[in-house]
Amino acid sequence: MKRKPTPDHLLLDQQFCFALYAASRSITGLYRPLLDPLGLTYPQYLVMLVLWEQDGLTVRELGQRLQLDSGTLTPLLKRLQAAGLVDRKRRIEDEREVDIRLTAAGLALREQASDVPKCMAQRLQLSLDQMQTLRDELKRLTRQLQLSPTED
Amino acid sequence: MKRKPTPDHLLLDQQFCFALYAASRSITGLYRPLLDPLGLTYPQYLVMLVLWEQDGLTVRELGQRLQLDSGTLTPLLKRLQAAGLVDRKRRIEDEREVDIRLTAAGLALREQASDVPKCMAQRLQLSLDQMQTLRDELKRLTRQLQLSPTED
DNA sequence: CAAAATTAAATTGTGTACAATTCAATTTTT
DNA sequence: AAAAATTGAATTGTACACAATTTAATTTTG
Structure with missing residues (x-):
């Protein structure tokens, strides 16, 4: 008794989504050797891109721009802070919000x-x-x- | 003294790679409600696709197909095993290799x-x-x- | 054939992702 | 204004990714 073969639409190579997923990881890998010298991971680089474009955003605003939530951003931003690239402080107008600002080193990294x-x-x-x-x-x-x- | 604006090529919206990264995560999110009822995450679904196509691959072969290493696959496969969808056992011909086989439940899941x-x-x-x-x-x-x- | 090299998984450690919850600050309602 | 609702970060917990190391098994070499 023969087993039914996988229908075409379940074949891995047919999957648009796998192509996207694989390409995305491939490209992240390609960034690694370029970003290593800057001391950045790829998601950290994306955060820096946003801040270079517009400094002084809140965690929420960064999240909107990058489609990431605080569960991802909070620890990532703490690492950027530990690396001396950003400052994090509560806004005076609204203490719920945390303002992310480039340090001099963070701004300087843009040239590199x-x-x-x-x-x-x-x-x-x-x-x-x-x-x-x-x-x-x-x-x-x-x-x-x-x-x-x-x-x- | 005015600060130099970000050069165009560093703007987030210009980044091919961010478009890819955002699209990939978006699509993974779209899979979630479809895969939740099957008890699978998206990467687990991909592993199952490969096994439905060809059962009895080693971890290495699965890794080649999906571009994932043992650091990712080993724990993922243990979770699939815990869910009763696959069996993992060392090959007799070469005890270094671990053979991944669908269980009856794993095979049956293909219909769903x-x-x-x-x-x-x-x-x-x-x-x-x-x-x-x-x-x-x-x-x-x-x-x-x-x-x-x-x-x- | 024994030592050295290679290979396959597993493990370890770091860094995302993201759902869900918590906590504190602010707004809205009553 | 006080209670209730909402909001923004942080936290917690689970699950990838992936570099680097470890361990055990197999091959290759001298």
Whole structure:
């Protein structure tokens, strides 16, 4: 008695989601050798990108930007603080909120990070155009998912 | 004295990699309500997909397929074993290797999982064609990165 | 064939992710 | 204004990821 083979739609190689998951981890791995010298992990680098863009955000605002909650951000930010890259202090206007500010060292690190995107782009072997197209499709996808989380 | 603004290439919204990272986590979140009833996490679901496709792989072979190492797989597989979905035992031919086999319950779960891909596809709001195109681009990207990890 | 090298899992340690709860501060209601 | 509801971080607990080390088994070499 033969066993039914796996239907096509359950094959790993058919899964859009695995392709995404694998690509995401692959790329994080590609960042590692670039970020190690800066003393940053990839999620920490993302936090720094946001702060370089706009300093003095609260944990909540950082979370909105990066789609991460306080359970992830609080310990991550404490590590950035321990590394001397950010300061954390309660807002005077509202003591519930914690203000995250770059230190001088944190701001200075931006210069060192300045080459990272170019290095990555080279390693990715994608044209700028391909990269933008793919990026925008992914952004659209993410936006779509966040608008209608369970409906449809 | 004005501070230099962040150069464009360091803006979060410009980052291809953040788009990928955010999309990946978004989609994992979308799987959660579908997989919860099966008692699986998303990475556990991926392991099950591989085993449904080909039963009796070693930890190493599973790792190759999913790009995960034993540090991730060993505890994950122990949890699947604790859930009664797989058996783990040393190979007789080579006692270093651990053979992972579906239990009857593990095999039976495939029927329940059968609708998951269709549900996901619906929620993603992408045509089958768009999904395949995007998937194949991501696969190509991952393959590319694994071929030339640091060179170029 | 015994020592050295290699290999496969497991273990250890660090750092995310994220659900759920807690705690304190602020707003809203009554 | 006091009680109730809400909000923002932090905390707790579970589950990945992944580098690095350890352990045991097998191969390769001298």
